Amino acid sequence: MSTFNVVQPEIHTAPIGSPAVWDPIMNRSGGRCECTGSCGRSHSRTEFRCDRHHDRGAVRLVVAPLDLALPLEQAVRLPVAELRAWCPDCHRLARRRHREAAAHRKLRQQPPAEGLFDL
Incomplete structure (x- = not known):
């Protein structure tokens, strides 16, 4: 297994978190x-996977859970297999979609309001 080496610009800062978590995920993902x-997004032009790579241009990948519903207290205890490398755009959009879907489910579970149009 080859080690993923990030070419770091002078302004590079170390990832927040443990290299014991960061390195295996970057190796697995190839820094993508x-x-x-x-x-x-369909990512259909790039074999159905986002084509953003760590430290190419302004992209800095983040490590976050695949399950976006997990609270932070549980997410920090996840094994490497349940974490993914995300570009900031995909992570932000996926979290937004998850929040919107959760709000929609919550709304559907509420009982209908009574009163105004009852006959």
Whole structure:
């Protein structure tokens, strides 16, 4: 298994978190965002996976859970297999889609309001 080496610009800052978590995820992903459409984009031009790479241009990948519903207290205890490399755009869009879907489910579970149009 080859080690993923990031070419770091002078202004590079170390990732927040443990290299024991960061390094295996970057090695597995090849330094490429692992989003396959959770963000709402099809990524159809790039084999159905986001084509953004760590430290190419202004892109800095983040490591976050695949399950975006997890609270932070649980997410920090996840094994590497349940974490993914995300570009900031895909992560932001996927989280937004998840929040909107959760709000929609919550709204559907509420009982209908009574009163105004009752006959």
